Amino acid sequence: MRAARQRRRPIVALESAVFTHGLPVAERLPVAAELEEAARQGGATSAVIALLDGKARVGLSPAQLQQLVTAPQAGKCARGDLGWLLAQRVVAGTTVSATIHIAAAAGIDVVATGGIGGVHRDVAESFDVSPDLIELTRARVVLVCSGAKTIVDLRKTLEFLETHAVPVIGWRTRTLPGFYVRETRLPLRAHADTLAELARAVQSYRATGYAGAIVVANPVPSEDALPEDEVERLIAESLRQAAEQGVHGQAVTPFLLEAMNQRSRGATLRANKALLRGNARLAAQLAVALRRR
Numbered sequence: 001m002r003a004a005r006q007r008r009r010p011i012v013a014l015e016s017a018v019f020t021h022g023l024p025v026a027e028r029l030p031v032a033a034e035l036e037e038a039a040r041q042g043g044a045t046s047a048v049i050a051l052l053d054g055k056a057r058v059g060l061s062p063a064q065l066q067q068l069v070t071a072p073q074a075g076k077c078a079r080g081d082l083g084w085l086l087a088q089r090v091v092a093g094t095t096v097s098a099t100i101h102i103a104a105a106a107g108i109d110v111v112a113t114g115g116i117g118g119v120h121r122d123v124a125e126s127f128d129v130s131p132d133l134i135e136l137t138r139a140r141v142v143l144v145c146s147g148a149k150t151i152v153d154l155r156k157t158l159e160f161l162e163t164h165a166v167p168v169i170g171w172r173t174r175t176l177p178g179f180y181v182r183e184t185r186l187p188l189r190a191h192a193d194t195l196a197e198l199a200r201a202v203q204s205y206r207a208t209g210y211a212g213a214i215v216v217a218n219p220v221p222s223e224d225a226l227p228e229d230e231v232e233r234l235i236a237e238s239l240r241q242a243a244e245q246g247v248h249g250q251a252v253t254p255f256l257l258e259a260m261n262q263r264s265r266g267a268t269l270r271a272n273k274a275l276l277r278g279n280a281r282l283a284a285q286l287a288v289a290l291r292r293r
C-alpha cells in the first residue's frame, strides 16, 4: 500500500465490515485474498480499511488482516462510532459510512463493497435509515457496489439518494441491481457501458463541483445470480425465522445471511462472493481509467 502510494499507483479501498460481520468465519481470509487478487487483475492495489489499536488503518499487513478476522468481539464501526471506537482502541470492521469517510480523508478515489445500507422496509415505525446514505452525500469517492443489502426497501433507498442528489450510475445495466439479483424494476437515470464513459461521467461530476459520492451499481455476475422470486422467498422465510427466534438489532443481518445461505444450499454465499470480486475488479479498472485521464 505504502509503495503504491509513493509510486502514485491506483488504489482501491475495501470495506471491512464484510470481513468481521458479513461472511462466515472460514470464508473471511480466503475472500480477502480473492479481493486483493481481483483488484490486482484490474490493475490496482487494494487497501482494506479497518480500526486496529486505536488507529484507522488504510491497508493491512497479513498479520493485521488475521487479527481483524479472528478478533473474538470485533466491533462494527459506522461513521458515528468512529471516534468512540478509536478512543477505545478496539478492533473493528468499518461499514460503508466509515469506510468512505476514511478513504476520502486519505485521498483515495475509489472504494468497493458488496451492498450499501439503505432505508429499511419498516422505516415508518423504526426510522431505520442507514448512515451509509448520509455519508454518501459528503464523501468524495466513487463507491462500486451491487445495490443495497437485500433486506432494505430498494425503492425508498433509491428515492433517498435521488433526493440528496447522489448519482447512481449503472454499469452495463439500466436498472438498479438487487444484490443477489441482476435486475430490478427500478430504472436508473444514468448508465455506462465502457470504462472511458464511466470515468468521463465521474470527472464531469467533479468538474461541476460535486463533492459527494458517486455510486456505481454493478450487477452480480450472471453465472452466480439468483432469480428475484427465489430471493424474495428466502428473505420472507428468513425474516419469519428471525422473528420467531426473537433475533433483533445488530444480530439480524448476520442471522438472515446465514439463514438464507442454508435455505439456498450455499447459493447466496456464492453470489455474495462473486459480486464482491466483480466489484473489486471494476473498482480497480475504474481507478486505472481515472488515473489515465
Ligand code: PSU
Residues within 6 Å of the ligand: 015, 017, 018, 021, 022, 078, 094, 095, 096, 097, 114, 115, 116, 117, 118, 129, 130, 131, 132, 148, 149, 150, 253
Ligand atoms: N451488505 C450486506 N451485508 C452487510 C452490509 C452490507 O449484504 O452486512 C454491511 C455494510 O458494511 C453496510 C452496512 O455498510 O451493512 C450497513 O449497515 P446498517 O444497515 O446497520 O447501516
Ligand code: MN
Residues within 6 Å of the ligand: 128, 129, 130, 131
Ligand atoms: Mn440502521
